[in-house]
Amino acid sequence: MTGRQDESLNKRIRTDISERILSGAWPPGHRIPFEHELMAAYGCSRMTVNKALAPLAEQGLIVRRRKAGTFVARPRIHSVVLDIPDIAAEVTARGEPYGYELLSRRVGRAGSSEMAELGLDAPVKVLALRCLHRASGRPFALEERLINLDAAPEAADVDFGETPPGGWLLGHVPWTQAEHRISAANPSRAIAGALGIETTTACLVLERQTWRGADRITHVRLFFPGEAYDLVARFAPRQEAAG
């Protein structure tokens, strides 16, 4: 079924099986060969078969029941994996020249709306940036970013005139957790002006809040004008936890 040689055996068993499931050859509910049958088929030990099947069960692609056997899971739409690329990488991947421009920069105590965005109780020192990302010269995304300088003081010394803050932060400030929020909104007058669109043009809004432990590091809100941008999600087989 496959001609791969450079792959480990347990991975080959795994891909063989998941290919059969994803292609529909083995429909939901179909019984997968027993471990001892796979041992014989691939001429390997039971441990190797198990190392192939365990991750599939954890993914939720298959369901294993003692005595009964192993079955193709019944997929449900619950969650998908969404790729959220780095803007510069995304633009260059499209074959367009990437451009970056810092529109404004301000250091100060967080105002009440900024405190709300960073989820803070007490006003802390923040760096507030507004930047424009371009593709082939045309505005591609507007970025509004807050950086908590109590959590990431090094950021105060960086000139973000040429370096997009997202890339710098990823490289310099470790983070442990993030949350994304995706919505649609009409841009404010200022944002519309920067993007060269009307306030009636729908924008995709991507918000991201990033933590290191309990500290909020940064909050970013990206406006993508109109239908110029899509987020594409591939199918994720994860469902309920498998027994």
Next chain:
Amino acid sequence: MTGRQDESLNKRIRTDISERILSGAWPPGHRIPFEHELMAAYGCSRMTVNKALAPLAEQGLIVRRRKAGTFVARPRIHSVVLDIPDIAAEVTARGEPYGYELLSRRVGRAGSSEMAELGLDAPVKVLALRCLHRASGRPFALEERLINLDAAPEAADVDFGETPPGGWLLGHVPWTQAEHRISAANPSRAIAGALGIETTTACLVLERQTWRGADRITHVRLFFPGEAYDLVARFAPRQEAAG
């Protein structure tokens, strides 16, 4: 560090390590104990340690290099897991009464734009539905759905006047693959009318294409008005495939 007893040992090792990484105790770049050190620490065989570490490496949470050792990966934002709930469940989860209404229903050969949406070459018989989902009586989402009747002929006999097609399809037509596309758009005049909004109001648009094997089953496009709806994604540690 943990008191779990009912968990398998390899899983306990795994969660111990990922907890230390996610909590920040082991920062990116930190060297994780060698396999033989973990064997000694947990009093187990190397295979068990390996079974704990291999999935972490596959996730991209750690990076393993021969001779050098195992290290905490430098996280990059690349992909997140997005929950895309069933609309009826989502509305009721918010504590609002859910309402459903079928606006139009048509059976026929696919037109050229419908063929493009379903990704078809030849015109097939399709069922085209337009439905409105309500929360507390107010329009919550407009659904435009195409069902390929060649692939799912049972759908032709269903009265979708009371049953939302999404739920029916999930329960009756197995699928193997799906793709989502998320964008923002201004609604057409017809859609704006059905949702009771202006054509200038930004909408979040969620498109989903579903396959069974090579057959396209259904295409759905959901319009959520304005900022009434968010998609929230939790952090997913998956990054590049680890060598």
Next chain:
DNA sequence: GAGTGGTCTAGACCACGTA
């Protein structure tokens, strides 16, 4: 060369669910 991870074996015992 020496130490690391990558992979595999041929057993073993146990838990569980069906019969």
Next chain:
DNA sequence: ACGTGGTCTAGACCACTCA
């Protein structure tokens, strides 16, 4: 009672890579 998966052991050989 029996057959399945769940887990683990104590080795083994290899490939890679750093010193």
